[in-house]
Amino acid sequence: xxxxxxxxxxxxxxxxxxxxxxxxxxxxxxxxxxxxxxxxxxxxxxxxxxxxxxxxxxxxxxxxxxxxxxxxxxxxxxxxxxxxxxxxxxxxxxxxxxxxxxxxxxxxxxxxxxxxxxxxxxxxxxxxxxxxxxxxxxxxxxxxxxxxxxxxxxxxxxxxxxxx
Amino acid sequence: xxxxxxxxxxxxxxxxxxxxxxxxxxxxxxxxxxxxxxxxxxxxxxxxxxxxxxxxxxxxxxxxxxxxxxxxxxxxxxxxxxxxxxxxxxxxxxxxxxxxxxxxxxxxxxxxxxxxxxxxxxxxxxxxxxxxxxxxxxxxxxxxxxxxxxxxxxxxxxxxxxxxxxxxxxxxxxxxxxxxxxxxxxxxxxxxxxxxxxxxxxxxxxxxxxxxxxxxxxxxxxxxxxxxxxxxxxxxxxxxxxxxxxxxxxxxxxxxxxxxxxxxxxxxxxxxxxxxxxxxxxxxxxxxxxxxxxxxxxxxxxxxxxxxxxxxxxxxxxxxxxxxxxxxxxxxxxxxxxxxxxxxxxxxxxxxxxxxxxxxxxxxxxxxxxxxxxxxxxxxxxxxxxxxxxxxxxxxxxxxxxxxxxxxxxxxxxxxxxxxxxxxxxxxxxx
Numbered sequence: 001x002x003x004x005x006x007x008x009x010x011x012x013x014x015x016x017x018x019x020x021x022x023x024x025x026x027x028x029x030x031x032x033x034x035x036x037x038x039x040x041x042x043x044x045x046x047x048x049x050x051x052x053x054x055x056x057x058x059x060x061x062x063x064x065x066x067x068x069x070x071x072x073x074x075x076x077x078x079x080x081x082x083x084x085x086x087x088x089x090x091x092x093x094x095x096x097x098x099x100x101x102x103x104x105x106x107x108x109x110x111x112x113x114x115x116x117x118x119x120x121x122x123x124x125x126x127x128x129x130x131x132x133x134x135x136x137x138x139x140x141x142x143x144x145x146x147x148x149x150x151x152x153x154x155x156x157x158x159x160x161x162x163x164x
Numbered sequence: 165x166x167x168x169x170x171x172x173x174x175x176x177x178x179x180x181x182x183x184x185x186x187x188x189x190x191x192x193x194x195x196x197x198x199x200x201x202x203x204x205x206x207x208x209x210x211x212x213x214x215x216x217x218x219x220x221x222x223x224x225x226x227x228x229x230x231x232x233x234x235x236x237x238x239x240x241x242x243x244x245x246x247x248x249x250x251x252x253x254x255x256x257x258x259x260x261x262x263x264x265x266x267x268x269x270x271x272x273x274x275x276x277x278x279x280x281x282x283x284x285x286x287x288x289x290x291x292x293x294x295x296x297x298x299x300x301x302x303x304x305x306x307x308x309x310x311x312x313x314x315x316x317x318x319x320x321x322x323x324x325x326x327x328x329x330x331x332x333x334x335x336x337x338x339x340x341x342x343x344x345x346x347x348x349x350x351x352x353x354x355x356x357x358x359x360x361x362x363x364x365x366x367x368x369x370x371x372x373x374x375x376x377x378x379x380x381x382x383x384x385x386x387x388x389x390x391x392x393x394x395x396x397x398x399x400x401x402x403x404x405x406x407x408x409x410x411x412x413x414x415x416x417x418x419x420x421x422x423x424x425x426x427x428x429x430x431x432x433x434x435x436x437x438x439x440x441x442x443x444x445x446x447x448x449x450x451x452x453x454x455x456x457x458x459x460x461x462x463x464x465x466x467x468x469x470x471x472x473x474x475x476x477x478x479x480x481x482x483x484x485x486x487x488x489x490x491x492x493x494x495x496x497x498x499x500x501x502x503x504x505x506x507x508x509x510x511x512x513x514x515x516x517x518x519x520x521x522x523x524x525x526x527x528x529x530x531x532x533x534x535x536x537x538x539x540x541x542x543x544x545x546x547x548x549x550x551x552x553x554x555x556x557x558x559x560x561x562x563x564x565x566x567x568x569x570x571x572x573x574x575x576x577x578x579x580x581x582x583x584x585x586x587x588x589x590x591x592x593x594x595x
Contacts, residue, residue, distance in 0.1 A: 007167050030414045110422035133422055139219055147227055148219050148431050149235030150246040150424055153166030155180045160187045
């Protein structure tokens with residue numbers, strides 16, 4: 001399912017987000033969700049791992065919560081990233097909208113997309129990204145993946161870090 | 165996935181894509197990073213790079229900063245998500261097939277191919293217990309019939325060598341799509357300026373960057389570009405990309421890297437273990453060449469049209485296979501699929517047959533007699549005795565390389581000078 005979010009919008013989402021809740025996180029080091037959390041944590045994002053199966057365990061210094069509703073009131077969460085099956089996304093979105101007042105982005109991992117959640121999320125004023133990986137998009141849009149021949153879409157005669 | 169082709173014109177991207185000023189020095193032209201290895205920040209950084217958790221430079225067999233700029237530039241011009249460069253066009257074909265094939269599988273390919281590719285597909289890859297079936301890609305029923313449960317890819321050239329035949333890429337892509345197979349297109353003779361196969365439905369594009377992309381006949385090189393659009397996990401047939409990779413602790417490339425799976429696999433597995441790496445000097449020459457690709461291709465096409473029209477009127481010439489001629493059976497297809505031109509590669513059949521072909525090659529002064537194409541210089545060769553020599557007579561005829569034809573690769577010289585050279589050689593060869 002092609003996601004048509006522009007590079008400019010993706011760059012803005014990833015620049016503005018500070019705290020990301022990762023729903024359906026795995027503690028298995030070869031699972032994509034573990035990879036993504038490890039990378040985004042390393043890049044300075046505040047990560048909130050969520051998965052009832054591992055609740056109470058610690059991942060990269062963060063306690064794994066059972067659900068989004070366990071996030072303390074008043075903690076700003078900018079983005080919810082979903083690593084669960086596509087049909088589970090509307091439920092995750094509903095919980096996010098009920099419990100996280102400041103959430104701005106619903107992001108679905110590679111292979112995950114849900115039209116109902118997309119429409120409901122947009123109706124609630126959220127940015128909705130589907131079938132993409134925030135780690136890979138970060139690596140692409142901020143230049144890291146160009147080291148491995150990926151088309152980053154970056155065209156600029158400014159020094160890296162000075163882009164207009 | 166990148167929208168660069170929507171935001172910028174081709175001529176802007178051929179100069180800028182992939183190449184920002186050098187972060188360390190501000191150098192505006194891409195530096196030649198002549199270094200085999202790169203220092204890690206610390207042990208954790210080294211481990212993260214080796215586990216593919218972070219992407220960075222380790223060792224130039226896998227990635228090199230100069231080569232990476234060329235990779236991104238070619239990927240951008242082709243409308244792909246990524247590209248991997250390698251040591252030659254033949255290496256590119258192997259890198260394209262490598263993650264798709266396994267023992268007992270086959271590739272269904274057009275019978276209009278460069279002779280070296282026919283040999284690679286019919287003979288050499290058999291050593292891996294892969295095989296090929298060559299069919300006429302204008303016979304869509306034959307193509308569909310050739311596909312069986314062991315087929316893993318469809319392969320063709322956009323503009324084919326030697327005859328300049330133009331493949332109906334949208335139609336072939338549709339057949340591949342219905343069969344659930346990736347279409348690989350060798351876009352060497354067209355270049356992305358004349359044809360962007362990925363935008364017509366191809367999955368992978370391969371190049372011999374030795375040819376028009378470099379443009380001066382200086383360095384060998386190849387590239388594989390991935391569209392990022394093929395679902396490697398759906399059929400269960402592409403296990404190298406869809407199943408756990410033992411060398412990376414059981415990571416699944418497609419699941420982890422999505423549309424970038426093929427490109428990262430090509431670097432992390434294929435280049436690592438097959439070692440068919442492009443060197444940074446070669447990447448530098450090819451980057452220089454690509455900066456003027458559109459200008460050169462316009463002139464190549466302009467000269468080819470003038471020369472083909474002139475040749476068509478000569479009594480010594482029985483056939484000119486250039487699809488840019490109004491008389492060509494492929495002219496309508498060329499106009500719709502390759503609107504900017506039919507390239508600059510075609511064959512001529514001489515009334516004097518084999519003897520006239522040999523005599524003409526020896527009489528030409530400006531045309532160089534070499535086994536190459538896509539140079540700024542005009543080139544000539546007799547395919548049946550050289551580039552297509554290993555083929556059977558039947559294969560030679562099918563691929564457009566029968567003994568009475570010469571292949572011309574039209575350069576960017578003054579067209580009147582090229583015509584004068586052809587005139588004196590044609591006359592001498594038929595005296």
